[in-house]
Amino acid sequence: MRKDVRGNVSRLALRFAALGYLALLLLLPVGFVFYRAFEHGAGHAWHAVTTHDAVHALELTLLISAIAVPANTIAGIVLALALVRGRFPGRGLLNAVVDLPLALSPVVVGLALFLLYGRGGWLGGLAGHGLKILFAVPGMVLATMFVSLPFVVREVVPVLRELGAEQEEAAETLGAGPFQIFRRVTFPAIRWAVAYGVVLTTARAIGEFGAVSAVSGNIVGRTQTLPLYVKAQFDGFDTADAYASSVVLALIAIVVVVGLRALHPREEGAR
Amino acid sequence: MGYLSVVVLLPLAALVWSSRSGGLAALWQEATRPEALAALKLTLGVAAVCALVNAVAGTGIAWVLVRDRFAGKSVVDSLIDLPFALPTIVAGLTLLALYGPSGPFGVDVGFTRLGLLLALLFVTLPFVVRAVQPVLLELDTEMEEAAASLGAGAFAIFRRIVFPNLLPAILSGVALAFARAVGEFGAVVLISGNIPFKTEVSSVYIFGQLQSGNGTGAAAVSVLLLAISLGVLLAIGAFRHWRTRHDRA
Numbered sequence: 068m069r070k071d072v073r074g075n076v077s078r079l080a081l082r083f084a085a086l087g088y089l090a091l092l093l094l095l096p097v098g099f100v101f102y103r104a105f106e107h108g109a110g111h112a113w114h115a116v117t118t119h120d121a122v123h124a125l126e127l128t129l130l131i132s133a134i135a136v137p138a139n140t141i142a143g144i145v146l147a148l149a150l151v152r153g154r155f156p157g158r159g160l161l162n163a164v165v166d167l168p169l170a171l172s173p174v175v176v177g178l179a180l181f182l183l184y185g186r187g188g189w190l191g192g193l194a195g196h197g198l199k200i201l202f203a204v205p206g207m208v209l210a211t212m213f214v215s216l217p218f219v220v221r222e223v224v225p226v227l228r229e230l231g232a233e234q235e236e237a238a239e240t241l242g243a244g245p246f247q248i249f250r251r252v253t254f255p256a257i258r259w260a261v262a263y264g265v266v267l268t269t270a271r272a273i274g275e276f277g278a279v280s281a282v283s284g285n286i287v288g289r290t291q292t293l294p295l296y297v298k299a300q301f302d303g304f305d306t307a308d309a310y311a312s313s314v315v316l317a318l319i320a321i322v323v324v325v326g327l328r329a330l331h332p333r334e335e336g337a338r
Numbered sequence: 339m340g341y342l343s344v345v346v347l348l349p350l351a352a353l354v355w356s357s358r359s360g361g362l363a364a365l366w367q368e369a370t371r372p373e374a375l376a377a378l379k380l381t382l383g384v385a386a387v388c389a390l391v392n393a394v395a396g397t398g399i400a401w402v403l404v405r406d407r408f409a410g411k412s413v414v415d416s417l418i419d420l421p422f423a424l425p426t427i428v429a430g431l432t433l434l435a436l437y438g439p440s441g442p443f444g445v446d447v448g449f450t451r452l453g454l455l456l457a458l459l460f461v462t463l464p465f466v467v468r469a470v471q472p473v474l475l476e477l478d479t480e481m482e483e484a485a486a487s488l489g490a491g492a493f494a495i496f497r498r499i500v501f502p503n504l505l506p507a508i509l510s511g512v513a514l515a516f517a518r519a520v521g522e523f524g525a526v527v528l529i530s531g532n533i534p535f536k537t538e539v540s541s542v543y544i545f546g547q548l549q550s551g552n553g554t555g556a557a558a559v560s561v562l563l564l565a566i567s568l569g570v571l572l573a574i575g576a577f578r579h580w581r582t583r584h585d586r587a
Contacts (some may be wrong), residue, residue: 074492077492078406081398081401081402082402082406083407083409084398085395085398085399085401085402085403088398088399088403089399089414089418092456092459092460093417093420093421093460093463094417096432096435096437096460096549097420097424097437098434099432099434099435099436099442100428100431100435102391103435110551135396138341142341142342142345145341146342159575161342162344163568163571163572163575164347165342165445166571167346167350167567167568168346169514169517169518170514170517170518170521170567170568170570170571171521171523171563171564171567172520172523172540172541172544172560172563172567173521173523173524173541174521174523174541174542174544174545174548174560175353175521175541175544175560175563175564176349176555177545177548178353178544178548178553178557178560179349179350179352179353179560180349181548181553182349182352182353182553182557183348183349183352183353185553187346188352188356189355190348204519205495209345209349210343211350212344213345215423216345216346244489245420251362267422268507270422271422271425273425274424274425274426274427274428274524275425276425276426276427276523276524276527277426277523277524277541277545280523280545281545281548285497288454293425294425294427294428294524295427296425297425297427297428297431298427298527301431301528302399310431310435313428313431313432316424316428317424317428317432319423319498320420320423320424320425320428321420321423323419323423324416324419324420324423324436325416327419327423327458328412328416329417336514
């Protein structure tokens, strides 16, 4: 009996500590930015996010994501298939390379692109042929692709592994071609994992700061994405604008989290 | 494969190549400048503290999310993913708004190492929680009940039965959190104030060198960070490999 009471006390203490930690670290700060953004009224906040520069920054962010996310989705599926079904030397190394963007500093990514496409870099000559990569959208797209590459691969690999190759082999003996096998057998099994990975990729693509910041040149109204715009407004003491644009990004993040939640049970059900 | 080469490998090869272009001596000189060394020491130190805090807090949160029952648990569970979804610059801004110089509580962690740690804890929160949660879900409670019926206390049960089962998951979560903390830029750039020798971490140092046109200095420190990231990933991979072989035997 006394032991039960003690068990309950420690359970409640742990619950209180865990929720308190989350509240202080996550919930209160994010909530407070919402408060700050709307403290002068919703009209003020709306005005702040509909200025010419803010709208352009949002459009550019979405444009870059619209290129990087589909590219990484297709590449992610192909890489996952190669990692799970392929038999070739260096698979372990490939595995580490695919994970590298998760562990590598985004600033290092930006610098690497800078050195590759900059003056004196191996591909620095492209700028002379009218193909401007640095301080322009292509460089920002490349930076975004780099940092958001692993997400689809990481979600699809475990599902492919659990699925096994039997069904695909059965389809092959029945005379199905590789494309038909993928469309009819493999893809239906991995589609929820792909969707989950796409949501994570999109979140990362929209929010990337360090890598994009290093290659963009941060030209207002030209190469400034929304995260860069937030930083610029904050540095320029336009904190109200920075808070309002942060709320736009936070709302996107909340949609992402809800989307992940909605996809998760289905993914479990598919297994 | 070609895609991977163009997007990931080619830029990294260019980085390593140009870091060596001035010769190894120049590279060493750039990497061991006092400001660069101070930044690297701070980066590794604060990332280590961050990883340790995550090991404890992450395991605790995972435990509460799996074993405890309370209203709104699924909302809290979703909340864990927020740091993955929220742009890092916004994460830094939110922390600075609440705990910075103009915050409502009168605490000011702006431009301090504590603020740096707070920003890193924010962005690395999900790693340990999401690594431990599935393992804890699959862990059979029968062993714990047996131990309890034999008179083991809650702490002894955790230390002798639960903890050894969770340890691999905790370690891989901690390793990823450490790697992320070493490289983080967006969340710390506002809150740290970037004071050399005090709150300037390596990623911010690299960015500063790049902005001021010192590509060699930036590349030198970058190659070190690249080596750390690769090292952490290979360690996780080797550990997993060793464990699967170990389990089969």
